[in-house]
Amino acid sequence: MLLVSRSGEIVACNRKMGKLIGVPPQALRGRFLFDLLSNPSTVVEEYLSACSRVREIHPGSLTLACPSEERIPCGAQGYVVEPGGESRPALLLLRLIPKSESPSKFALLNQQVDRLKKEIMLRRQVEETLRIMDRRKDRFLAMLGHELRNPLNTINNAVFTLKRTGSDPHLQERARAIIERQVQQMNRIICDLLDVSRITQGRMPLERERVDLTQLIEQIVEDQRWLFDEAGITLTHRTPETPLRVRGDVVRLNQSICNLLHNSRKFTSGGGKVSIELEEWEGRAFIRVVDTGAGIAPDRLSALFDTFAHEETHQDRKHGGLGLGLPLVKGLVELHGGTMELLSEGEGKGTEVRISLPLERTLEES
Amino acid sequence: MTLQEEYILIVEDDPDSQDALAMVLEGVGHPVVCASNGREALEQLHREPEACLIMLDLMMPEMDGWEFRRLQKDDPKLAQIPTIVVSALGDSDKRPNGDVVGYFTKPFDAQKLIEAVAKIC
Incomplete structure (x- = not known):
């Protein structure tokens, strides 16, 4: 793996790359990619240009020219890790995998990158869905509070009347009946809520x-x-x-x-x-x-x-x-x-x- | 109720809520008439405009409290009748615009409501 500037200057390289070429990694810093490859410099330049434009992993084929005169054809994957500015060129990460190695390794890398991209997109979708669900839950809880306040208020007023009516049996009965009905109403709301919650969590057993x-x-x-x-x-x-x-x-x-x-x-x-x-x-x-x-x-x-x-x-x-x-x-x-x-x-x-x-x-x- | 006797109009769709509030107000001597929604309330007020106060719920079928308020304020015969909103809605941004004489969030303190009503009727 190499880190190169848009101009082809090698900024860094890893040990594996050095071993592949047969040169210590630090010796490659400051050299130019064109010198390491047997491809015509126009081809290399075109590849670097394409990587900078595409802004995602760009495949290609490049051939390493080792000091031992061995030629190693490689599959290339290049992508921009840092876009360039006015005063500095873009930085590209370049992976070179010998085609003689397990041919599926190249495909495997592509698959892994694709999978990562899909995971990132999925994660973003999940986050957005969670945000929507969160807002809805807040609204739901607000409405739950509202729904329970109505019967509570009615019970409250009926209790107030009970305290004031002394021995008037008609008023007392009226108030008592209201309290009973409203307690049932609150019970219904709470039971429905618990049932929905159980169903949502798959915890609703059925007696068939x-x-x-x-x-x-x-x-x-x-x-x-x-x-x-x-x-x-x-x-x-x-x-x-x-x-x-x-x-x-x-x-x-x-x-x-x-x-x-x-x-x-x-x-x-x-x-x-x-x-x-x-x-x-x-x-x-x-x-x-x-x-x-x-x-x-x-x-x-x-x-x-x-x-x-x-x-x-x-x-x-x-x-x-x-x-x-x-x-x-x-x-x-x-x-x-x-x-x-x-x-x-x-x-x-x-x-x-x-x-x-x-x-x-x-x-x-x- | 005799003609031209001042009464409190309760506008509330739930029958038990209507009844419980009516008992509280009648318990301190106020004559009460109930309507189940804004439309019924307007009909009642046109028949007998001597309401000294309107106790208004907001969420009701057919005509809700917001629409009732709008129509009440547009009618010169009804616009001046004091109105107290009684609602489970706590958000102040959902309240009807200005000039209701009171706002009681359910569940409210019945004693405080009686005291507020006593200043009006």
């Missing part, structure tokens, strides 16, 4: 058993109908006449479907409609939850699956929330070997969520 989706959905609809009636939303459902079985965790499947219905209810005004449909097709169970609610702008669709990408857009600001529901449901569905799609024609045009799950194939049908 045979689950009849027909029965599950019918039960959920029956349990939740009163919530929709109260909100003035028409809830309809369509399920097959026979069981539709999957192998899954009934609690998590329940959680997923309830989550989707909760979202539809939250984003649909009174007078609107929500439907949940279950059918079998080509060996899979398909669940569709469709609403006539607020809909989703096209540029937000993919971000909704990302836990930390909940932006403070106009729509998010109006509805608040951490946006944990969809990433959580998607994570749970995928753990079951399923897929989830979110569709909307735009704001004000309703939303459709489509889930598919693999059916349990059994030889025994009751």
